[in-house]
Amino acid sequence: EAGVTQFPSHSVIEKGQTVTLRCDPISGHDNLYWYRRVMGKEIKFLLHFVKESKQDESGMPNNRFLAERTGGTYSTLKVQPAELEDSGVYFCASSQVFGDAKLFFGSGTQLSVL
Amino acid sequence: GNSVTQMEGPVTLSEEAFLTINCTYTATGYPSLFWYVQYPGEGLQLLLKATKADDKGSNKGFEATYRKETTSFHLEKGSVQVSDSAVYFCALSDLGGSYIPTFGRGTSLIVHP
Numbered sequence: 001e002a003g004v005t006q007f008p009s010h011s012v013i014e015k016g017q018t019v020t021l022r023c024d025p026i027s028g029h030d031n032l033y034w035y036r037r038v039m040g041k042e043i044k045f046l047l048h049f050v051k052e053s054k055q056d057e058s059g060m061p062n063n064r065f066l067a068e069r070t071g072g073t074y075s076t077l078k079v080q081p082a083e084l085e086d087s088g089v090y091f092c093a094s095s096q097v098f099g100d101a102k103l104f105f106g107s108g109t110q111l112s113v114l
Numbered sequence: 115g116n117s118v119t120q121m122e123g124p125v126t127l128s129e130e131a132f133l134t135i136n137c138t139y140t141a142t143g144y145p146s147l148f149w150y151v152q153y154p155g156e157g158l159q160l161l162l163k164a165t166k167a168d169d170k171g172s173n174k175g176f177e178a179t180y181r182k183e184t185t186s187f188h189l190e191k192g193s194v195q196v197s198d199s200a201v202y203f204c205a206l207s208d209l210g211g212s213y214i215p216t217f218g219r220g221t222s223l224i225v226h227p
Contacts (some may be wrong), residue, residue: 004157012203032215042118043203043217056214091157098213100215105150 006092014114018080021101023092031095032075038088039113065073082113116141118204118218126224127194135189135221137204145206147187149182152201199225
């Protein structure tokens with residue numbers, strides 16, 4: 001069984017540019033989560049999809065971040081325009097059942113905004 | 115709100131040493147508690163969990179006991195190996211609230227031969 005995959009693994013962009021991160025969850029997992037870890041701090045929740053619907057986006061920092069999950073399969077997280085403080089590791093996770101806190105994580109995308 | 119506090123790392127040990135990584139939590143409801151581990155180049159994976167007070171989670175020689183009176187869930191291992199070198203994250207999921215796991219900042223463990 002394939003795990004959660006994220007692309008790219010690393011991205012270096014300049015302030016003001018746009019970056020799109022992609023996450024492919026485990027097949028059959030309706031629940032998809034985005035998290036972010038900034039400079040060794042806590043892994044912070046960004047948002048949660050159930051299939052194609054945004055169930056909870058309370059952790060999204062501002063309107064420069066846009067997440068989509070068309071068709072309820074893979075998800076993208078776009079940052080436009082990127083700012084220096086957006087640098088960090090973006091993790092995607094999926095689970096089959098909501099309320100099951102056993103999440104399956106991807107290896108993350110390291111985003112560096114210069 | 116919910117929060118998890120972990121001891122700062124890195125924790126550096128020699129092989130076969132005893133490991134403790136402290137974790138305390140704040141929760142408004144009745145949380146389940148977890149330890150996740152991230153090996154180099156990989157995603158986080160669930161290491162162990164405990165769902166109610168006094169429960170002990172265990173896996174791969176690691177243990178943690180859910181202590182409601184001290185709001186703690188410290189991770190322990192009696193004899194670490196080089197292969198245990200990783201980042202360890204304590205987390206909670208508030209089943210009376212949003213369910214979505216809240217994570218700590220992670221503690222890096224480095225084990226030397």
